[in-house]
Amino acid sequence: MKHSKEVAVIGAGSWGSALAMVLADNDVPVRLWGHKQEQIDEINRHHTNGKYLKDIKLPETIRGYHDLAEALQGVDTIILAVPTKAIRGVLGRIQEEQAGPLTVVHVSKGIEPDSLMTISEIIEEEMDEVNREAIVVLSGPSHAEEVSLRHPTTVTVSSKNMKAAEEVQDLFMNKNFRVYTNPDLLGVEIGGALKNIIALAAGITDGLGYGDNAKAALITRGLAEIARLGTKMGANPLTFSGLTGIGDLIVTCTSVHSRNWRAGNLLGQGKNLDEVLENMGMVVEGVRTTKAAHQLAEKYDVKMPITNVLYDVLFNEVKAKEAVDHLMARVKTNEMEDLVNILGERLTD
Numbered sequence: 001m002k003h004s005k006e007v008a009v010i011g012a013g014s015w016g017s018a019l020a021m022v023l024a025d026n027d028v029p030v031r032l033w034g035h036k037q038e039q040i041d042e043i044n045r046h047h048t049n050g051k052y053l054k055d056i057k058l059p060e061t062i063r064g065y066h067d068l069a070e071a072l073q074g075v076d077t078i079i080l081a082v083p084t085k086a087i088r089g090v091l092g093r094i095q096e097e098q099a100g101p102l103t104v105v106h107v108s109k110g111i112e113p114d115s116l117m118t119i120s121e122i123i124e125e126e127m128d129e130v131n132r133e134a135i136v137v138l139s140g141p142s143h144a145e146e147v148s149l150r151h152p153t154t155v156t157v158s159s160k161n162m163k164a165a166e167e168v169q170d171l172f173m174n175k176n177f178r179v180y181t182n183p184d185l186l187g188v189e190i191g192g193a194l195k196n197i198i199a200l201a202a203g204i205t206d207g208l209g210y211g212d213n214a215k216a217a218l219i220t221r222g223l224a225e226i227a228r229l230g231t232k233m234g235a236n237p238l239t240f241s242g243l244t245g246i247g248d249l250i251v252t253c254t255s256v257h258s259r260n261w262r263a264g265n266l267l268g269q270g271k272n273l274d275e276v277l278e279n280m281g282m283v284v285e286g287v288r289t290t291k292a293a294h295q296l297a298e299k300y301d302v303k304m305p306i307t308n309v310l311y312d313v314l315f316n317e318v319k320a321k322e323a324v325d326h327l328m329a330r331v332k333t334n335e336m337e338d339l340v341n342i343l344g345e346r347l348t349d
């Protein structure tokens with residue numbers, strides 16, 4: 001079914017641009033909004049977005065917008081593709097335009113420190129109900145670089161309103177981009193956000209010169225602590241064995257495309273955090289999310305050893321090698337017991 005109205009992608013970075021390409025391939029008229037006039041001029045004149053998608057030609061049907069009111073005029077669906085820390089500001093601007101009611105599809109991977117809110121919770125807080133029809137998350141193992149090359153990719157959509165999620169599934173599905181549904185909104189958002197922490201850690205062990213054993217340990221034990229926290233918060237534990245759990249952990253911990261892995265790799269080689277972030281030129285969500293997850297672990301009283309040592313490396317000047325030694329020297333434990341206990345507590349509550 002062809003979408004009858006235009007769709008606005010809010011955020012013209014790597015992910016917003018790659019998703020705009022998927023929509024354009026599906027013959028959906030798409031507007032790509034960005035906050036830098038120069039970049040929008042490049043998109044409209046040359047059909048490229050060189051800083052974010054190197055050597056990629058954008059379909060000519062994608063039109064760039066710098067004026068937010070114009071980009072929102074007459075659309076019924078927006079794809080929110082800015083970094084987590086920009087979400088509130090951008091939503092404030094969208095709210096001022098009183099466009100809508102809009103289906104808001106968010107594709108960002110993060111949890112807000114201090115408030116400890118997921119992105120869909122932030123959207124609920126920032127947008128009046130009259131302006132939003134539904135909030136949908138789209139998440140999964142999906143590097144923008146590969147999506148823009150039309151390589152096979154799978155993602156998941158979730159929402160409190162599963163009819164809206166299914167409409168978003170139809171909007172994006174095509175022969176290169178397969179979209180699943182999962183009603184576990186919290187699990188999908190937690191998995192997508194927290195995998196970035198483990199990707200930073202995997203980059204660090206690679207940077208230290210450790211090998212595949214260390215990476216496999218981080219992926220599986222990282223998944224264990226994400227599943228513990230998510231389950232304690234009320235998510236479905238099975239979600240963490242899906243695309244937005246193990247799927248996204250694999251793609252982010254093992255790929256040079258990952259900004260989180262790359263940042264970790266430089267930290268492992270001894271570079272300083274500020275210097276690493278300055279030179280990345282794109283968002284590294286895992287740094288802020290480590291702060292949030294560290295707070296969540298305390299709030300929910302869940303053991304998150306990898307998150308906690310990474311927090312010390314990022315914010316307390318603990319050396320990466322010492323952090324790994326600390327993880328390896330932890331008191332002996334059972335692989336599954338904590339998750340089983342959390343599930344047991346949930347059943348008796």
Ligand SMILES: NC(=O)C1=CN([C@@H]2O[C@H](COP(=O)(O)OP(=O)(O)OC[C@H]3O[C@@H](n4cnc5c(N)ncnc54)[C@H](OP(=O)(O)O)[C@@H]3O)[C@@H](O)[C@H]2O)C=CC1
Pocket residue numbers: 011012013014015016034035036052081082083084086089090107108109110142143144145281282283285
């Ligand atoms: N890249 C990927 O492969 C994937 C990314 N994601 C998630 O998508 C989200 C966006 O990431 P991604 O596109 O990769 O990030 P990028 O760093 O590639 O791009 C971010 C874009 O947002 C813009 N931006 C930043 N702050 C604001 C603001 N206040 N107002 C308007 N625009 C702003 C940036 O502008 P400027 O040029 O000025 O910096 C840039 O255009 C993240 O949460 C990420 O985790 C999810 C799946 C895959």
Ligand SMILES: O=C(CO)COP(=O)(O)O
Pocket residue numbers: 109140141142143144196199248251252257258259260261283284285
């Ligand atoms: O989320 C992603 C792939 O699924 C992209 O990861 P990075 O933000 O680490 O590049």
